[in-house]
Amino acid sequence: MIPGAAPAPARPHRRLAVIVAGLFLTPVLIASLWPVTFDSREELFEIPKGTFARHMAGDHHDLLPSEIDLVVGIHNVLTLKNSDDVPQTFGPTLLMPGQSLRIPFTRASENNFNCTAHANGQLLVLVEDTPTWPWERLSWRLRRLLRSLSPS
Amino acid sequence: MKKTLLAAALLLPLLTLVSHFAFKPPVATEQGFRSGTFEPPHQAPAFTLDGSGGKKLSLHDYLGKVVIVEFGYTYCEDVCPVTLSHLTAAFKSLGNAASDVQLIYITVDPARDNPERLREHLTAFNPGFLGATGAPEDLQSVLKSYGAVARQVHSRNPALPYAMDHSSSLYLVDRQGRLRGLVPFNTPVDDIVHDLRLLLTATA
Numbered sequence: 030m031i032p033g034a035a036p037a038p039a040r041p042h043r044r045l046a047v048i049v050a051g052l053f054l055t056p057v058l059i060a061s062l063w064p065v066t067f068d069s070r071e072e073l074f075e076i077p078k079g080t081f082a083r084h085m086a087g088d089h090h091d092l093l094p095s096e097i098d099l100v101v102g103i104h105n106v107l108t109l110k111n112s113d114d115v116p117q118t119f120g121p122t123l124l125m126p127g128q129s130l131r132i133p134f135t136r137a138s139e140n141n142f143n144c145t146a147h148a149n150g151q152l153l154v155l156v157e158d159t160p161t162w163p164w165e166r167l168s169w170r171l172r173r174l175l176r177s178l179s180p181s
Numbered sequence: 182m183k184k185t186l187l188a189a190a191l192l193l194p195l196l197t198l199v200s201h202f203a204f205k206p207p208v209a210t211e212q213g214f215r216s217g218t219f220e221p222p223h224q225a226p227a228f229t230l231d232g233s234g235g236k237k238l239s240l241h242d243y244l245g246k247v248v249i250v251e252f253g254y255t256y257c258e259d260v261c262p263v264t265l266s267h268l269t270a271a272f273k274s275l276g277n278a279a280s281d282v283q284l285i286y287i288t289v290d291p292a293r294d295n296p297e298r299l300r301e302h303l304t305a306f307n308p309g310f311l312g313a314t315g316a317p318e319d320l321q322s323v324l325k326s327y328g329a330v331a332r333q334v335h336s337r338n339p340a341l342p343y344a345m346d347h348s349s350s351l352y353l354v355d356r357q358g359r360l361r362g363l364v365p366f367n368t369p370v371d372d373i374v375h376d377l378r379l380l381l382t383a384t385a
Contacts, residue, residue: 058196061200062196062197062200063200064200118328119328120328120350120363121327121328121329121330121348121349121350121363122217122219122327122328122329122350122352122363123326123327123328124219124328125223127221128219128220128221128223129219129220130217130218130219130220130363131217131218131220132216132217132218132363132365133214133215133217135215135372140365162197163197163200
């Protein structure tokens with residue numbers, strides 16, 4: 030700098046770039062470093078009372094999601110409760126009215142179950158390994174976000 | 182600016198390692214059954230079929246024992262051999278307690294599985310294993326009552342005219358004849374043994 034000269038003005042585009050990068054990187058960093066947690070190991074789904082009657086009446090709107098995502102070790106128990114008035118098939122078994130089936134999944138797997146509570150008769154239970162590395166957590170959160178945004 | 186970048190370059194790997202090791206979730210263990218469990222348990226659907234022992238075989242005859250109900254067929258090339266091998270290992274692991282456990286293997290292929298064939302096939306795994314067959318409509322009724330399914334499909338083995346696509350889970354029935362557990366295909370032997378022991382020691 031020449032003595033006596035006025036200081037060079039701050040480059041506004043650089044400052045803006047830093048702000049934009051910060052806004053983008055902060056959530057990415059948090060999503061990568063923050064551990065994946067759940068309030069409970071259990072995911073409960075209930076076949077509501079009247080499901081069979083509604084199907085018989087021509088209402089084929091699914092009350093349960095067609096895909097259920099679980100994570101080994103921290104959110105790995107699927108409990109399905111049949112609150113309907115008639116037996117419902119879930120996977121390879123019949124659930125009587127008022128009965129529930131609790132299945133712990135201990136390994137990453139993709140499980141296709143027959144399910145009479147679904148219009149297409151199918152339920153996918155996707156069990157993933159616990160994401161522990163930052164890139165795994167980021168990828169897991171992104172996939173979950175995309176799934177929640179996509180129409181089922 | 183350079184200092185900030187350098188600090189970030191040093192901090193990031195550190196944060197990565199800390200977040201991986203410090204926040205690793207503890208391995209969850211199942212206190213109760215490791216397989217699927219029914220709550221409340223209901224009586225297991227009853228059946229009477231032609232047993233591989235040459236007599237009629239009823240589920241009711243095995244009250245007082247823990248019963249494993251399996252649906253399969255002797256020409257099965259993928260699912261049944263794995264499950265039967267796991268069960269053979271599980272029975273060995275149970276030792277003397279295995280005498281209180283009965284496997285009933287119900288065929289989904291009555292056209293090819295007669296009692297003699299079932300006996301020969303199952304004896305190769307464990308002489309105590311029992312098979313059951315019957316009229317197609319009777320077997321279909323049993324399948325339906327358990328929520329199981331079976332259908333004829335094209336066989337990948339040219340030597341076989343067809344194969345059967347069938348439910349691969351095991352059904353656990355307690356000493357009181359109640360359907361208690363659902364063991365998915367390829368469950369580790371240790372988990373099967375764990376659940377059988379729970380049923381064997383359960384009081385009521």
